[in-house]
Amino acid sequence: MDFKLTDEQVKLRKQFFDVCEELGNQKPEGFIGLEGSYDTDEGWEYHLWCAKEFAKRNWLTLGWPKEYGGQGTIMDKVFLSEATGYYDIPGVDIFGVDMLAPTLHATASEEIKREFLPSIASGERMWCELWSEPNAGSDLAALSASAVRQGDEYVINGQKTWNTGAHRAHWAFALVRTDPHAERKQKGITFILFDMKTPGITVKPLKYMDGCHLYNEVFLDGVRVPAKNIVGQENEGWTVTQTLANFERSSLGAIMAMHRQLEELVSYCNETKVRGEPLAKNPLIRSRIAQVACDLWAAHALAYRIAGAQSKSEMAAFDASAVKVFSGELQARMAQLGCEILGPYGQVKHSRWASFEGFFEKWYQQSFILNVAMGTNEIQRNIIAWYGLGLPRMK
Ligand SMILES: Cc1cc2nc3c(=O)[nH]c(=O)nc-3n(C[C@H](O)[C@H](O)[C@H](O)COP(=O)(O)OP(=O)(O)OC[C@H]3O[C@@H](n4cnc5c(N)ncnc54)[C@H](O)[C@@H]3O)c2cc1C
Structure with missing residues (x-):
């Protein structure tokens, strides 16, 4: 490229x-x-x-x-x-603009595109993803929330979990089981869209360890959804899911956030003196910051390569997995480095002593999310091994 x-x-x-x-x-x-x-x-x-x-x-x-x-x-x-x-x-909206819209362009009927794309374009409707369940995460195809067709509606029952932003989102895209007897579990799944205000939906917070409310459990109890709201064909939702998952793992925004944080850390090290010398003169700190900078530019190049391939519709699933793993783990290393450089001040927030208004403390806690959300790094490494390197599958 x-x-x-x-x-x-x-x-x-x-x-x-x-x-x-x-x-x-x-x-x-x-x-x-x-x-x-x-x-x-x-x-x-x-x-x-x-x-x-x-x-x-x-x-x-x-x-x-x-x-x-x-x-x-x-x-x-x-x-x-x-x-x-x-x-x-x-x-x-990461769910509407970044994930759902490109998926609709690639897989949805004309009617669905005409109905759902305009409110994404105008920024009026925000979305959430209702896929994972208490017993279906890495093995997503094991999901059990059911949708039973009654006339021109589906009636949905089940529980979803870890749903980012579901307490604020206006609409959801969900995976539901429409054929419990399909010979392969991937076969009986349908991709469906519904209003989060539909009667029968209860959203409960799953507070993160830092106390923030970003994630939720969602309970679906007799939720009636128009049958026309499915994307793709009934029981063929797994293909739609695969298309969307690749859009879910593009990481350039996160990489640019790291560039900004690196710049701020560098300024801090230049301005902060310990025993009369700027931290920037400490050989250990210089070396670790330089290493992070190398990794960051490597991540940036990888993300650009993927973007270039995506713009020519050439992207393979393992490319998206590779950038997700590399940039996520880099963010964790960088957050830890920031906390170590700031020392005890880096652990303080809501205080005049808090460096960067407590940013690195928060970033450090949040960096664990990236190993799990959007498919765990173990699963991503499996994808890279199978599809990228041609290594055999482990039974
Ligand atoms: C912060 C956060 C936000 C999320 N947001 C959303 C959201 O908005 N919408 C949504 O639907 N879901 C969301 N999820 C759910 C997320 O996609 C799942 O948590 C993830 O796929 C892992 O599933 P699990 O939690 O059931 O773990 P499990 O699948 O039970 O995995 C447990 C451990 O076993 C490992 N493991 C499992 N299978 C294998 C294997 N075959 N080979 C090697 N190792 C394996 C995993 O890597 C992991 O370490 C979110 C999760 C988190 C933590």
Whole structure:
């Protein structure tokens, strides 16, 4: 892939960065990462406001086909992810814009596209993913939430778990079992869309270890959903799921957030003196920061390679797995390095002594999420082994 950007791309990328920097001026105090959008009412309002700001510039449809209001290319969308990641700006719904929209373009009927794409483009409808269950995570095809057809509706019963943002989202895309007798468990699954206000849905918080409310359990008790809301064919939802999972694992926003944090750590080390010498002169600290910088640029190059392949519809599943594992583990190493460099001050928050307003303490706790969410790293390594390296499957 040619990494050199055209003059036009450089200009557009700068425009994204300029707008995100400006939106950052309105950010609520203490807003950090994904939980910033979902934990508090103020953060959620900010997320919705940023979505409208992007929508009015037509930036939520970058890379979409023109007939659905799209403009620009997939690479343009990549540049926007870099800008939102760098300035930690919400507004691009990871479930609606990043995952569901490209999946609908690839797999849905015309009727579904016409009904559901416009509200994603306008930033009005936010989505959540209802896939995992207490007994179906890595082995997702073992899911048991059932949908039984009654006339022109499905009646859904079951429990979903670990659902990010389900307490705020307007709509959900879910996986349900429509044929309990299918000969292969992947065969009897259907991909369906529904309003989170439908009677019979109960959302309960699953508070993370740092106390934030981002994740949930969702109970579905006789939830009636129009049968026309399925994506793809009944019992063929597994194929749709595979398409979406690849979009779920692109990591450029997170990589740009790490660039920003690295810059801040470097400034801190230059400005902070210990026993009369700046930390930046400590050989151990220099070496560890330099190592993180090398890894970060490697992750960035990998993510660009994937984006380039994706823009030519060439991406393979193991590419997405590789960048998910590499960038997720890098974030954990970087968060730990930040906490070690800050020392005891790095463990303090809500205090005048807290360095970076407690950012690294929070980031460190959140870095564990990346090993599990979006498919655990063990599972990603299996995908890389099987599909990328041709190694045999273990029974
Ligand atoms: C913070 C967070 C957010 C999430 N958000 C969502 C969401 O929005 N929507 C949603 O539907 N789900 C979500 N999930 C669920 C997530 O996708 C699952 O937790 C994940 O797929 C792992 O499933 P599990 O928790 O059932 O663990 P298990 O599948 O029970 O795995 C337990 C351990 O066994 C290992 N393991 C399992 N099978 C294998 C194997 N074949 N080979 C090697 N090792 C294996 C796993 O790697 C893991 O270490 C989220 C999870 C977390 C933690």
